[in-house]
Amino acid sequence: MIANADALLKPLTIKGLTIRNRVMSTSHAPGYGKEGKPQERYQLYHEEKAKGGIGLTMFGGSSSVALDSPAAPWNQVSVADDSVIPFFQSFSQRIHRHGARLMIQLTHMGRRTKWDTENWFPTVSSSPRREPASRTIPKELEAEEIARIVRDFALAVRRCKEGGLDGCEVSAAHGHLIDQFWSPSVNHRTDRYGGSLENRMRFGREVLEAMRRAAGDDYVIGIRMSGDEMIADGLSHEECVEIAATYARDGLVDFINVLGGQARDDMAHAVSLPNMSFPVAPFLHLPSAIKREVEVPVFHAQRVTDLATAARAVAEGHVDMVAMTRAHIADPHLVKKLSEGREDDIRQCVGAGYCIDRIYVGGDALCIQNAATGREATMPHVIPKADVRRKVVVVGAGPGGLEAARVCAARGHQVVLFEKNAAAGGQINIAAKAGWREALSGIPRWLVGQVVKLGVDLRLGTEASEEAILGEAPDVVIIATGGAPSLGHAKGAERALSTADVLTGKVELSGSVLLFDEMGQHNAASTAEVLATRGCLVEFVTSDRYPAQEVGTTNQPIHYRELYKLGVVFSPNLDLIEIYPEGNRLVAALRNTFTDAEEERIVDHVVVEYGTLPVDGLYRVLKARSVNAGQIDLDAIVAGTPQPFDLAKGFALYRVGDALAGRNIHAAIYDALRLCKDI
């Protein structure tokens, strides 16, 4: 067992509410809300964590208390009327069944939301200062409106209590209305709500006092706040400590949930939700400082991805509860596994930010490596055993093949996994070669550990052949041979190198490089960083409107920061139309996507990123011999039923991942899980 595990597994009692251990998940918006209510999908997602041993799970990040803070953006929860109470009741019963506690976050988002949705009310704030992130200019709140919103908070907390929730926190972090009053970067009022810190703290105080009156002294009400806004005109660390100490001393809050930074613009957003480029627990010093000044428990979340760090944070007294929100998205059973001595089975969050990046483009939270998260109604976190033991051959040990082997082996099948390379991991091994993307290697590391533990016959350095596969007399063959880089369709494309050539070290470039990208993903941005770090002069050309257009909002700013620092030149809105030699150099012909104007570059190398094309030679050889001609029954996949093929007549042949069509890690893993769970 890890050091200090006992500190993590100790209960915490707040006002008579006992939380069974020190591990929690903070309120966030997974995008699962429906009609402003936490319905089945939302509840099952949290129930899985409760089953998995979590002490406290908080849901409803930014649940709104008022009509002028709409719930529609990010599919959030509205606590603005009583219709939500029955949902809270079924939700809390569901979580309490497993011994866990359930709380919600209540907030008014102020200017940090949209006006062009739901009821089309203007956004509001302490002062009419535009927020870059939400792109809204808010209306300045009048005293009557302040009183209304204070009342809305009080009504909302009553609904939480009636709904059986164990408590709630108000959000005064990430630039919501309460911290829009606190922060001098927003609040320029001259009335009793502006000016001195005491005045700026007044709105929050009124909210908490009203909530306390509505919910009673025994109901747990906490606050989420920043420990340092880390901007010149924002709240300093000292001011944050003072706010926390004052609210705690005056009995307004029962716990303080501390984070670092704020989220008013792209870079601040990426810092406040640190990805894999950050060290683990980068802002632990902030709750630690606040804990020294307050008597109430202190919570903290921010890239605590492993239990050893979590245990240290609690054991050393920096925090009372440690939030492992993304860690639970990767593995909702992590506390159970810890307490059962199965730490090696924990699927650790790699910090890819796939979950949160999807939310900020209006999607639902999904885990890059755990396809069951958020799909609890259809996908199992614990794979049940199959009734009939089959022989399964999987070709290719990338994420799709590894997941297929893992799930089949967990079903009790006999599994042979061929991998022609010496190491498993597939294209993740290439992606992980790029600078701060190294942590991606955690995905295959866990999968390999599991397949070995489950007894899969993993044949590394062994290329599968038709004879070798048929020699195993398989019932099922799964082709997960992945994709190979495409060099695109420009004239003279054969003169280009692929990003994979650069990352794998197949070529080592120097001089000037034109990097052309039509995918907008991490691949080209990572490659640009690698090339520039090695001294190349890099021009990053893309047909998109801006580089790395498809990279999410917690990752893209990190790419930009690094590429700007390295002097990489960005040239968006250009197509690559031809590459031809001139002397020992290359000329790249480019065409503007809006004007069709053409221009040329003379460079030493052209590197291109066009995604991958399936490696399907083996599939085509086996296809005719299989009982299903290599086809997957889509109706059965969607219905969650076994593929309707008669294995008595021969073997079934399936493809998963990029061997089917070039997509991403999650797609490959989901392909494998949903197919194999019913084999």
Next chain:
Amino acid sequence: MSAAFSATFGLSLLVWLMAAVALAGIAARVALWRKGRAAHVDWAAGLMAMPKRYLVDVHHIVQRDACAARMHMLVAGGLLAGSGLAALGIVPALGGSRVYWALTALAFAIMLTGACVVGLRRYPKRPHRLSGGRFQILPWLLMGYATGALLVAALAALGARGGLVALAFTAAAGLALSSQTARGPMRHALAGALHLAAHPRPARFSGTRDVALAPVDLEAERLGVETPADFAWNRLLGFDACVQCGRCEAACPAFAAGQPLNPKRLIQDLVGAMDGGTNDYAGSPYPHARPVAGTGGVDAPLVGVAAMIHPDTLWSCTTCRACVEECPMMIEHVDAIIDLRRHQTLMLGAVPEKAAAALDDLRDTDEAGGRALSARADFAAGLDLPVLHPGMAVDVLLWLGEGAYDLRHGRTLRALVRLLREAKVDFAILGAAERDCGDLARRLGDEATFARLARENVATLSALRFARILTADPHALNALRNDYPAFGGHYEVWHHTAFLDALVAQGRLPLGTLAGLAVTYHDPCYLGRYNGEVAAPRRLLDALGLARSEMARHGTRSLCCGGGGGAPLSDIEGERRIPDLRMDQARDTGAAVVAVACPTCTAMLEGVSGTRPEVRDVAELVLAAFEAGQGAPAPRRRALELQP
């Protein structure tokens, strides 16, 4: 003819003379024993019971080594019968009968056969556990005496001549043999017989295991045992009964692990101390023996570098009672060790460092780790275990024990709680009112702390209404069941394996099967050897459909995990760790799982590194079988969805 008759007469006289020599030898020992403290002995009952104790109880132990049992039956039976007949030959009516001497010759022939087996056992190569020295010449003396006496009797029976030469031969061997009674192999015969009659734990002969330690009068001037004279006289007698067969040595886990303890040597050091420190011990030494002066006396200290026994020897003991279980002379080694520890701890404060810290915590906080009593139930946070308060009544009081603080054992307890709930058992815990049971303090010799904890726990329990106590900790079970009655606490105490076994038998826990899982069960010493509960856990495991196999040592003869008696705290260095030895035995069975039933065993065995079977508590296995029997999970409760 007359020569033959005089030879038989001589033989008769010889036997009487040998008896006199033996009695004179033992008389000197009696004088030494009388220097011990007084002890209540029911002589009449003891002497009456002696034949049964010898022929049944002792025989049960001796016959575990069938060859040794046959050997002893022949040689001792022959010796007693032949010598008895020869002695009575002094009566003319008998001495004149050739048939009588034929019978006598037969008896000595039987003895000679036995004596030859004794010889074959020790020559050409003496087994490791047997002592040499005087014991190595024993077969020659037995053979000499038996051969000579056989010849004398046989010649007389045949009416032949030449008896006097044989008489001279047997006289020399016989007198040498009987002189081995004062200090030598033959002492065991007389001391052993007396020990059976005056045994300090007579209940051991009436079917109970009688393992409760005697409380100490804490007001006495001297606590525990410092010198041989501090032992009760019948304990000293018991030490003299030792025949140095080495069965204790072969069973001792500390000896096997190369720690400086050998129960046989320890008993001989106690005997040697009575003799003034002389010691002609010729058996295996203490492994990696720590040097001591080797001086002693009836009134001289026993333990210390300047005495007979090094403290490391004393603190190596796990109190597993394997030596006691194996001893054919029914010697109580562990009682002696506890008595010696009591003096070290209570009078001298000479406790190993980590053990001293634990005792300090027990004194200050009622808990060996200094942890809050309210934190004992932390493992069950979220399970809402009911706490028993005065005014409530409950069927089962769940005693959590020291192990509840341990994360690993918390898993076991959670499994047990789940099973209790599934079986609808009406149970509660003591919560913060549960103090340490005191087992650790008692085994480390801190009788004062144990007595206080026992009294306070008894007071707590007296105020509560419950029908029985259930615990997953055999140490707590033993303390509550066997040690607390002396402090006024009389409880029906169940170990969880027995309790779950009963629930399964009553059909209250429907089980699926863990078919095919290869498992071997490790008996906790405090459950098996101390309390004789070896059947219930096995019956329970068999109900799970497991493929169960036994380790080389199991049941009441099991090998300790190394965790008892505060040994993990004393932490005396050896060559290997005891749990490694035990795990080797588990590995040899090929089992995938070692089933355990004690938090200490769990911790010790899980501490074994390298590839090894998984360690799982019986409760965890029962829960797995229960869940396997539950089939498909119940249909999911749908969340409330908005109506379209």
